[in-house]
Amino acid sequence: MDFTAILGAWIAVGLTLFILSFLYRDNPLFKIAENLYIGIAIGYIFSITIYNVWIPKIYQPVSNRVFTSLSNWVPWVSKFVTPAGDAGSLTPLFPAIIGISLLTRIFPKISWISRYGFAFIVGYGAGLAIPATVATMFIAQIEGTIQPVFKLASGGAIDLSGPALWTSFSAILLCLGVIVTLFYFFFSLEHGKISKKVTKIGIYFLMVYFGAAFGTTVMGRFALLYGRFFDLYTYRTSGYYHATPILILLVLIFFFVYFGKSRKTSP
Amino acid sequence: MNLNAAAEILFLDEFSAADMPYDAGEEALLKWKTSPLDSAQATYQVFASTMQTGGWIKVDEFSADKKFASDIKLPFWAWKARKDLHAVAIPLETHFGKLEKNKEYFFKIISIKGRQKFESEIVSTQVKRNWFNFARLNNLVFVLVIFGIFIWTVSHAKRKGLFIRRIAGLDAIDEAIGRATEMGRPIYYITGIGSMSSISTIASTFILGEVAGKVAQYDSYVKVPHYNPIVMTVCKEVVRQAYLQAGRPDSYREDMNFFVSSDQFSYAASVDGMITREKPAACFLIGHFMAESLLLAEVGATVGAIQIAGTDSEHQLPFFFTTCDYTLIGEELYAAGAYLSKEPMLLSTLRLQDYGKFFVIVAVVIGIALMTLSVQYKWDLTDKILENIFKTY
Structure with a gap:
């Protein structure tokens, strides 16, 4: 087997065990995995930002534009530099300047510049969020709830077949659920005897939903756990030089030594 | 031709x-x-x-x-x-x-x-x-109507005041900060993994201001680990302002807000480690959360911290219910800033939200009635008008 595959298996098993060791208690192995994880994540995001954002979206269009303009004014420039891609544009400079302005916070004397950048980002964020929220959390919810209570059969009479009645029941239940749940979230209304009962039904609806969501998500998480265990199971074989059993043994030995020592030193 | x-x-x-x-x-x-x-x-x-x-x-x-x-x-x-x-x-x-x-x-x-x-x-x-986009005229009309009602509710709240019902999770904030002060342990305030364009993150920064103000008054200590650098900078300003308003600018420290990671699970792993080692007396998990919600809340519960959570990510709410002492559900999170500050301007937004909910109830009831009648009597035009008004384009 390829050496890199074996090395990858040992690293994967090791880090999985280090992270899982947190289930017992905090320990140096978990700290190693934790710091490694953060370091790798930051490095990865940094490189993604450089290669997927800065270079293609800012550097290339701006440099292309600059070199193209320069070539028009000073023809010999084109002998040395050939811009890759189209003629480019200076427009990306605007968001780039806003982004760079945030870095001025490092220097207290000019940190006020960053406020313009933040004002733009917060204002832009709110401006983007408000219409999207009105559309998706207000209008779309009403749209989804408004359904006819019954349907007509082919003859023009009300359809009383089993599936049609079930659809009618669902529509009524949905409408009732929406109304009583919304009622729970009335803040400026004092809850009297009747409204308290309505609110309670609203809470039941919420709890049924949360229970269903909990079950679904837990199933999803178990799928992830099975994935990890499957890897541990796969890497136990001689092809991977028994990575799983050897590393489990080493982690256990470390635990006995480390926690045995700390038990002796603790008063 | x-x-x-x-x-x-x-x-x-x-x-x-x-x-x-x-x-x-x-x-x-x-x-x-x-x-x-x-x-x-x-x-x-x-x-x-x-x-x-x-x-x-x-x-x-x-x-x-x-x-x-x-x-x-x-x-x-x-x-x-x-x-x-x-x-x-x-x-x-x-x-x-x-x-x-x-x-x-x-x-x-x-x-x-x-x-x-x-x-x-x-x-x-x-x-x-x-x-x-003229097709979104309905959105514009809704926003303008909301804006008009907002102006009216603000003036109404200033003149007559507003009744706001009790929200248990928010009343517990004082208790949580008081406990942290007595125990001499820090408070962790986690804003989640949302950006500044997320409504729940904006609501979370509001609540952070109120929490930080109380922390400053009690002379306790709050730590805010961040996932998003922009949110971190906004939160820095919010906390600094809260300390200034509380008359304790000397107690404010720049490292109260700190960046951890922009990767969801490495952020969760790191914050879990910090919570385990520092054993905070109180954890606030308020903002936009995804799969890391349970990882964070579980560890907070393990170290015995009093936990107040709030999010509008409905799939994460069940996890907060099971691990936190108090949970703000969706709308309660949006109401929190107003509820805590008691400012008429913000309180009026709660009244506005209630009008919005009332409108939804009325629209749903009338809409269903009209849709049902339009099926029976073949009112295609009514059907179409309703479908067009309550549609996102």
Whole structure:
């Protein structure tokens, strides 16, 4: 087997065990995995930002534009530099300047510049969020709830077949659920005897939903756990030089030594 | 010039091309009048090119009894849903890649019926980005009405005050901070993994201001680990301002807010480690959360911290219910800033939210009644109006 595959298996098993060791208690192995994880994540995001954002979206269009303009004014420039891609544009400079302005916070004397950048980002964020929220959390919810209570059969009479009645029941239940749940979230209304009962039904609806969501998500998480265990199971074989059993043994030995020592030193 | 003038031939009457209205300059719209000869046996083939003389690409093909102006998904106030007009939206980017500004695109249609083939004249158009999406007029009207009611509720709240019902999770904030002060342990305030464009993150920064103000008063200590650097900087300003308002600028420290990681699970792993080692007396998990919610809340519960959570990510709420002492559900989170500050301006937003909910209830009840009646009595127009008003385009 390829050496890199074996090395990858040992690293994967090791880090999985280090992270899982947190289930017992905090320990140096978990700290190693934790710091490694953060370091790798930051490095990865940094490189993604450089290669997927800065270079293609800012550097290339701006440099292309600059070199193209320069070539028009000073023809010999084109002998040395050939811009890759189209003629480019200076427009990306605007968001780039806003982004760079945030870095001025490092220097207290000019940190006020960053406020313009933040004002733009917060204002832009709110401006983007408000219409999207009105559309998706207000209008779309009403749209989804408004359904006819019954349907007509082919003859023009009300359809009383089993599936049609079930659809009618669902529509009524949905409408009732929406109304009583919304009622729970009335803040400026004092809850009297009747409204308290309505609110309670609203809470039941919420709890049924949360229970269903909990079950679904837990199933999803178990799928992830099975994935990890499957890897541990796969890497136990001689092809991977028994990575799983050897590393489990080493982690256990470390635990006995480390926690045995700390038990002796603790008063 | 129309080349297809024979009587039994599907010729294209008033064939025209135009920019697709209200879009971001991605589509061209082709229109022509329907013909009595339109049937399932006849076919229209649509061709597009960047040149008038050649390079034709087939961009669509459909039977002649399909694709009318009434099939274009635009509301009645922005589009005439005619049945006597064929209308086809051509997504140019799909066929020609990135579109150039002021570029002319050419179109022709070949109609086929049996063995006969007839080619239309060539028409052309440019596509452009539209400043206004008239189809979203309903959104604008809703926003303006909301704004109008907001102005009214603000003036009403200033004059007469507003009643706000008790929200248990928010009343517990004092208890949590008091406990941390007594135990001499820090408070962790986690804003989640949302950006500043997330409503729950904006609500979370409001609550952080109130929490930080109380922390400053009690002379306790708050730590705010961040996932998003922009949110971190906004939170720094919020906490600094809270300490200033509480009259304790000397107690404020820059490292109260600190960046951890922009990767979801490494952020969770790191914050879990910090919580385990520092054993905070209280944890606030307020903002936008995804799969890391349980990882964070579980560890907080393990170290015995009093935990107050709040999010509008409904899939994460069950996890907070099981691990936290108090949980703010969706709307309660939005209400928290106003509830804690008691400012008339913010309180009036709660009244506004209630009006919004009341409107939804009324709209749903009336809408369902009208829809049901329209099914029974075949009120197609009512059906269509309702469908268009409560639709996001």
